[in-house]
Amino acid sequence: MRIDSHQHFWRYDAVEYPWIQPDWPIRLDFLPADLEPLLAHAGLEGCIAVQARQTLDESRWLLQLAERHSFIKAVVGWVDLRSERVDEQLAEFSSHPKFAGVRHVVQDEPDDDFMLRPEFIRGLRQLKQFDWTYDLLVFPKQLLAAIEV
DSSP, X not given: OOEEEEEXXXXXXXXXXXXXXXXXXXXXXXXXXXXXXXXXXXXXXXXEEEOSSOSHHHHHHHHHHHHHOTTEEXXXXXXXXXXXXXXXXXHHHHTOTTEEEEEOOGGGOSOTTGGGSHHHHHHHHHGGGGTOEXXXXXXXXXXXXXXXX
């Protein structure tokens, strides 16, 4: 099966997506109906939807899209890996067969050693019990911390 392994969906809002620069042509809604013909044209059978906002609601919304669109094969969402309640967040998503992993936009964290914080590592360790991936999103200056983790 050939898939697009990293796809974002959104209803564009400058406040919700501040990382999208004013001169970028992606300042518009991009939903599954927009992607589906492009996948077919490229000979791809589906995609993995990846969070573009660090909210639990974003993860829930992506899972709703995946339920309605069979070409969304999996979702890499967000949970607060630093939270004392991360186990509850992970348990919520564990009931969905298309939830495949988690990512945190580490590149936006001002602390280059963010990933080395004990509470973050504690949350990362909990992904193993679900056999979920963790997607790295770091700048080169954060690679040493990522390697150590």
